[in-house]
Amino acid sequence: MSDVQYDQFLSRIYDDAPYFGQARSREPELFNGFYFKHLRDKTRRVLEFGSGTGMLTVPLARAGFLVDSVDISSSMQEVLAGKLRAEDSSVAKRVRQLTADALSYLGEEPYDSIVMPEGLVIALPDRALQIALFESCHRNLRKGGRIYADFVQPRxxxxxxxxxxxxxxxxxxxxxxxxxxxxxxxxxxxxxxxxxxxxxxxxxxxxxxxxxxxRFLFHSELQFMLERCGFKVIEIDVNHAGGLGFAVIAEKV
Ligand SMILES: C[S@@+](CC[C@H](N)C(=O)[O-])C[C@H]1O[C@@H](n2cnc3c(N)ncnc32)[C@H](O)[C@@H]1O
Missing domain, CATH: 2.20.25 (N-terminal domain of TfIIb)
Known part of the structure; x- marks a missing residue:
């Protein structure tokens, strides 16, 4: 996906538009609850790939998590920056916005947790790119570190x-x-x-x-890709968000 597709227009209407961010912005708990159930440590920075307009980023920061938010689209980053400006400064300063490609991003030190809310995995419309994303997750995690991701199922x-x-x-x-x-x-x-x-x-x-x-993924292919990239699958919930999506937890071995 290029910056052109998530251009200024789409970024601006993303949260309100059906098929795009509308479902998540209307019921944030339904989608974000998965992350809050599993993330615990507020002392270590969480890496977020494909942060978009920040529908998970802002709630994480409000809850006290330190987040490195990577998104390739400067327009999406601008929308998130606007939301952070409207927050208390103690919340805004927990987020480090990084306009970068998740496939080549390398953090200063390995993370314990990577979150990929609503769709970066399937927004890469090519199997090789999806594998490259999981390889990047592997490079950016310490041993035992975990990926938490959710993405919609095909209709x-x-x-x-x-x-x-x-x-x-x-x-x-x-x-x-x-x-x-x-x-x-x-x-x-x-x-x-x-x-x-x-x-x-x-x-x-x-x-x-x-x-x-x-590019939609089926359960068995997702499991195979993660194992091929050096992960142990902890959980794949096929009933995430009332059956709308998949939620995945995988651990670097
Ligand atoms: C389907 S949107 C999901 C947005 C957001 N996570 C949410 O909850 O609504 C996918 C996001 O991934 C970003 N993206 C696409 N390719 C990327 C890449 N290679 N590296 C980083 N971000 C990317 C897009 O700019 C977009 O913001």
């Missing part, structure tokens, strides 16, 4: 139909109303799903088109 209607178009309306926090049309295309062999999303703002003539791709 089986799209997998079955192969191509599907849906239309929906939503309103942003700023009060703008949008019609969003998404064409989903699924390739059964590569497991890559492409979304062509067209946003039409009420009262504005222009349309904004964004294409994003995801």
């Amino acid at each position: 089986y209607k799209v997998v079955y139909e192969q191509k599907l178009q849906e239309h929906t309306r939503f309103r942003t926090r700023d009060g703008d109303e949008y019609l969003l049309s998404v064409t989903f295309r699924n390739d059964r062999h590569s497991q890559v799903e492409e979304w062509d999303a067209v946003f039409a703002r009420k009262g504005a003539p222009e349309r904004i088109a964004v294409t994003v791709s995801f």
Whole structure:
């Protein structure tokens, strides 16, 4: 995924847009509870890959965790910076924002925990990139350190139909109303799903088109990839967030 796809527009409406951040921003506990259940140590920095608009970052910092938030998109980082400016300074200073590629990032010292909330794993739409991400996690963890990640499951209607178009309306926090049309295309062999999303703002003539791709993972492949990259799988919860996603814990051996 390139910075272009998560451009300024998508970053700005991400938390409000259906199919993107809307579900998580409406029910943060449903998605974030997994991380709070397992993360304990507030003295050691947590590494977050793909922090996006900070829907996990800010709650972690509020709870006292020290977070290194890596995201490749400067637009996403700007949205997170805005949220942190609105927080108490004691919360904001717990977060170190790093605009970098998670695949090549190397922290100053190994971490105990890496979190990857909602989707960086599947937002890398290529098997080799997903393996490179787990290899980067391996390089950045101490022995016994753990990955905590969650990502959505494919929508089986799209997998079955192969191509599907849906239309929906939503309103942003700023009060703008949008019609969003998404064409989903699924390739059964590569497991890559492409979304062509067209946003039409009420009262504005222009349309904004964004294409994003995801590569969905099945349980057995995820387990195989993690083991191949030097991890022991501790847990894969296929009922995460009421069955919407997978939640994964893996330990560096
Ligand atoms: C599906 S979004 C998830 C955002 C956020 N974690 C959340 O909870 O909504 C994926 C995020 O990963 C970031 N990303 C994509 N490729 C990346 C890479 N190679 N390194 C770091 N971040 C990346 C994108 O910019 C985007 O913010």
